[in-house]
Amino acid sequence: MVVGAGAREHALAVALAKTADVVVTPGNDGIAAHGITCVATPATELSGDLFVIGPERPLVDGLADHLRAQGKVVVGPGSDGAALEGSKAYLKSFLAAADVATAAYGTFSDEASALAFLATMSPPYVIKTDGLAAGKGVLVTSDFDEAVRDVRDKLSGASFGSAGTTVVIEEALNGEECSLLVLCDGTDVVALAPAQDFKRVGEANTGANTGGMGAFAPMPAMTPVLVDEVMARIVTPTLHELRRRGIDFRGVLYAGVMLTSGGAKLLEYNVRFGDPETEVLAPLYGDDLFELLLRVGEGRLRGVTLAPTGAAVTVVLASHGYPQSPRTGDVIAGLGVDGQLATPLEGVTVYHAGTRRDDGGRFVTAGGRVLAITGVGETIAVARRRAYAGAALVTFEGSVMRDDIAVGVV
Ligand code: AMP
Numbered sequence: 001m002v003v004g005a006g007a008r009e010h011a012l013a014v015a016l017a018k019t020a021d022v023v024v025t026p027g028n029d030g031i032a033a034h035g036i037t038c039v040a041t042p043a044t045e046l047s048g049d050l051f052v053i054g055p056e057r058p059l060v061d062g063l064a065d066h067l068r069a070q071g072k073v074v075v076g077p078g079s080d081g082a083a084l085e086g087s088k089a090y091l092k093s094f095l096a097a098a099d100v101a102t103a104a105y106g107t108f109s110d111e112a113s114a115l116a117f118l119a120t121m122s123p124p125y126v127i128k129t130d131g132l133a134a135g136k137g138v139l140v141t142s143d144f145d146e147a148v149r150d151v152r153d154k155l156s157g158a159s160f161g162s163a164g165t166t167v168v169i170e171e172a173l174n175g176e177e178c179s180l181l182v183l184c185d186g187t188d189v190v191a192l193a194p195a196q197d198f199k200r201v202g203e204a205n206t207g208a209n210t211g212g213m214g215a216f217a218p219m220p221a222m223t224p225v226l227v228d229e230v231m232a233r234i235v236t237p238t239l240h241e242l243r244r245r246g247i248d249f250r251g252v253l254y255a256g257v258m259l260t261s262g263g264a265k266l267l268e269y270n271v272r273f274g275d276p277e278t279e280v281l282a283p284l285y286g287d288d289l290f291e292l293l294l295r296v297g298e299g300r301l302r303g304v305t306l307a308p309t310g311a312a313v314t315v316v317l318a319s320h321g322y323p324q325s326p327r328t329g330d331v332i333a334g335l336g337v338d339g340q341l342a343t344p345l346e347g348v349t350v351y352h353a354g355t356r357r358d359d360g361g362r363f364v365t366a367g368g369r370v371l372a373i374t375g376v377g378e379t380i381a382v383a384r385r386r387a388y389a390g391a392a393l394v395t396f397e398g399s400v401m402r403d404d405i406a407v408g409v410v
């Protein structure tokens with residue numbers, strides 16, 4: 001049972017379906033068209049051998065606790081573990097207790113002290129909404145006046161309602177960013193291949209922060225030595241602190257890491273599979289994903305080693321106006337009845353994020369991120385060529401896409 005409705009859940013479902021019968025709740029029209037059963041029934045009313053929860057909101061709200069109380073095997077932490085993502089202020093105090101390297105910061109609920117602290121920082125300024133904000137609660141800007149406005153809008157509730165009325169203001173970190181997704185069964189951990197996500201809407205990392213415009217894996221700059229360093233200095237101390245607090249974390253601990261000149265530092269934790277990282281990670285594990293995730297849920301990860309094969313690149317097609325004001329209802333050309341490329345290309349899969357079928361059966365846009373088109377191959381270069389060849393075959397009015405995902409990566 002896969003819980004969620006986007007391209008991440010589509011990619012998980014396709015990979016799990018290699019060795020298991022998969023149902024997605026609620027899924028979307030593109031997943032269903034691909035031959036995977038989607039049902040509207042809530043997860044708590046379904047039965048199955050394994051429940052994999054995609055998005056953060058239900059985790060923060062305690063869905064995993066609820067399912068475990070019903071005796072189900074779940075990939076996804078309870079609300080106690082999910083707080084690492086659910087509150088940036090909690091995360092920062094947790095990291096201090098765990099002695100994990102992260103950006104210097106202050107936490108504020110009142111405007112006067114927030115602005116006084118901001119005035120002591122040097123640009124670029126980093127301002128984060130405390131609560132969940134669908135990946136859009138972070139502003140990084142060198143414009144002091146914009147930073148001041150952002151603090152005011154967040155604290156007043158104007159931008160993110162009650163999720164924003166506490167802010168974290170922190171030191172800007174510089175370097176390459178890496179998403180290291182680590183499977184954790186409460187006691188043991190094993191890292192998936194390092195991935196890189198492209199968060200800004202525009203080429204060369206310009207424009208607004210988004211949920212992610214594309215990704216690739218594995219990430220060559222994140223060498224095995226660096227992965228070991230992140231595991232030893234960031235992930236392991238985190239696991240110790242979780243256990244010290246009595247938190248049995250079974251799921252994906254996704255470390256958003258900045259590789260700075262002073263070593264790797266933690267930007268954030270997510271408590272779930274990344275999106276679009278999963279669209280490049282799930283295809284790398286062959287037939288192994290179901291057994292692997294079952295081990296996570298059952299606490300049987302000890303001794304597991306992973307051998308991902310090949311490389312993958314995913315390119316996101318977003319709707320007109322994304323991320324500020326995405327337009328929906330644009331007709332998508334280039335897809336067949338199964339939601340895949342009408343003219344299939346080797347090594348290309350179309351994962352549906354925000355699509356639906358209209359009364360005539362045509363796929364139309366139905367969200368900010370619309371499709372994640374993944375190419376797989378022996379190398380990043382081959383995977384990239386395939387992803388962009390696939391993306392070129394799919395068109396809709398006003399689509400937003402970055403041309404530079406994984407460019408120059410060898
Ligand atoms: P977060 O949700 O905390 O990962 O923030 C979203 C994005 O904002 C990150 O992926 C980074 O690209 C950027 N970001 C967050 N914190 C910082 C920081 N301290 N310095 C520089 N960039 C940051």
Ligand code: GLY
Binds near residue numbers: 135197211274277
């Ligand atoms: N790719 C960023 C995220 O999943 O939050």
